[in-house]
Amino acid sequence: MTADDAHRGAERLLSGQPATPADVDALATVLAGFPIENLAAGTTLPAGSPGVVVLVDGALRAARPGAGSAPRIVGAMHAPGVAGEVALLASGGATSVAWVADEPCRLFRIPSADFNALLGETAAGAARFRWIVLAALTQKLARMSDFLRAVVSGSRAASDSPLDVAHAILEGCEPPRA
Amino acid sequence: MTDALIEAVHRHVGEIARRHLGRDVAAADVTALLDFVDAVSHEPGDVIFRQNDPASAALFVVEGRLRASIRTAGQDRVIGDSAAGEVVGEAALFRRGGRRTVTLTVVERSTCLVLSRAVFVAAANNPALVALEVHLAHLCAERMVGRIALVRRAWEEAGGEHPVFTGALASLLGAQP
Numbered sequence: 001m002t003a004d005d006a007h008r009g010a011e012r013l014l015s016g017q018p019a020t021p022a023d024v025d026a027l028a029t030v031l032a033g034f035p036i037e038n039l040a041a042g043t044t045l046p047a048g049s050p051g052v053v054v055l056v057d058g059a060l061r062a063a064r065p066g067a068g069s070a071p072r073i074v075g076a077m078h079a080p081g082v083a084g085e086v087a088l089l090a091s092g093g094a095t096s097v098a099w100v101a102d103e104p105c106r107l108f109r110i111p112s113a114d115f116n117a118l119l120g121e122t123a124a125g126a127a128r129f130r131w132i133v134l135a136a137l138t139q140k141l142a143r144m145s146d147f148l149r150a151v152v153s154g155s156r157a158a159s160d161s162p163l164d165v166a167h168a169i170l171e172g173c174e175p176p177r178a
Numbered sequence: 179m180t181d182a183l184i185e186a187v188h189r190h191v192g193e194i195a196r197r198h199l200g201r202d203v204a205a206a207d208v209t210a211l212l213d214f215v216d217a218v219s220h221e222p223g224d225v226i227f228r229q230n231d232p233a234s235a236a237l238f239v240v241e242g243r244l245r246a247s248i249r250t251a252g253q254d255r256v257i258g259d260s261a262a263g264e265v266v267g268e269a270a271l272f273r274r275g276g277r278r279t280v281t282l283t284v285v286e287r288s289t290c291l292v293l294s295r296a297v298f299v300a301a302a303n304n305p306a307l308v309a310l311e312v313h314l315a316h317l318c319a320e321r322m323v324g325r326i327a328l329v330r331r332a333w334e335e336a337g338g339e340h341p342v343f344t345g346a347l348a349s350l351l352g353a354q355p
Contacts, residue, residue: 009352017272018295089319119312127302130311130339135272137318144325145248145279152348153250162343166329168323 007033009056009108012072012080013132021126030118034108045099051111052084054132062097062171064164065122074164075173076102082136083171088112089137097171136172143169179217183289186240187212190263195309198316203306211306216292220284227267235294236268238310242288246280248351256353259285265314265333271295 010027017023038054045053047065059078063071074097077083084095092112095174110118118126119133149168151162168174181188188208195203217240220226227233229249237244244260257280260266269279271293293310301307328350336342 010298036279049257084278086319086322089316090323116277119315120201120308121306122303122305124303127308127311130308130315133297133315134268134311134318137315138272140275141321141325142279144322145269148325148329148347148351149248149250150256151344152351154344161333162329162347163326163333166326170326 003028003032005036005106007038009054009106010128011052012056012083014128015080017131017135019128019131023122023131026124027122027128027132028125030121030129031108034110034114037107037109039101041101041103042093043101043105047096047098048067048094049084050088050094051109052082052088052133053099054108054110055081055083056106056108057078058107059102060099060105060107061102062168062173063100064097064167065102072161072164073100075168075171077171077173079105081172082133085115085133085136086140086170088115095171097167160161179212179289183217183240184212187291190238190240191306191309192311195305198312200310203309206212207304207306211301211304212291214297214301214304217289218292219289221283221287224284226282226284227278229278229281232277233267233269233278235292235331236271236314237260237263237282237290239266240289240291242284242290243286244288244290245283245285247283248280250348253352254281255348257351261302265293265310265317268293268314268318268323271298299326 006028007024010024014024014027055077057079059076061073061076064074066072082110087093087095090103118129144166184221185203188205189214191203195201226244239260239262241262245268246258246260247254247256266282267278269276274328329347332343332346335346
């Protein structure tokens, strides 16, 4: 991967935060340690893949296994986004959804051991990486709270499967509209 | 802060670092972090913030107990308590223009450290703050998994019936400790 790839990825990931150019540079040094993957539209990342997906370009659809049927698409994650970190942090496990590239995508896949090690480092790049992870987690929690509140208050009709919506939120997807 | 509270901060941060990072944090690093943060104390019944208030900081609970509630359909529902060693109000730390998603009320006299965005920037490389950030990440993940479990339980109790699901979910949310 080129330094430009890492820098552009860092810019995308920090775009929603009050970040400085130095923050972008620091995060780029972390990303430069991982290969960037280019996925063609239609490529599938199977469920149970360990580690964390950091999407910097494109969109991925999340699919949950159906009961005796084809997987169901439960939502889509648009770059920039992070997925897989909830299962890893909560239980050390892997995500339960498969990902299908909706369009050409660029992403980093960070192995579980590297993810855990990065979280605990004090270097500047690791600190910015934690911000990305915490931003993703807090946004997902806020969305989940909004969803639960909307269902209970009746302002959102329950969808075919509220569990699918909840899992979509957990994975950083835009939940499908009810 | 009193000596007892400072000791409590050291104890909590040390436990957090050992649990999540498998290592200790030097006392000097905890002391250095305290130079960056303010501490606030509240009495039982105080409302620290209300749902939809603008949000700019999280709180690390050093002592006491706080209760989070949400208002839906004209009803306040308790969704959980936070005790010493927990972080609350983190939703807006990493987003611009965030708002509080819950109302936070003091149950037992409490003291909290105020973790603002400025603290996360100024003390970014402090090992004690690193431990708190990793702790916060784990708390968020566990809360997400807990909410998924709530939805699953409500859906199962409802037998897949949407009107029943709404009531079951409301009941479970209201029944949270």
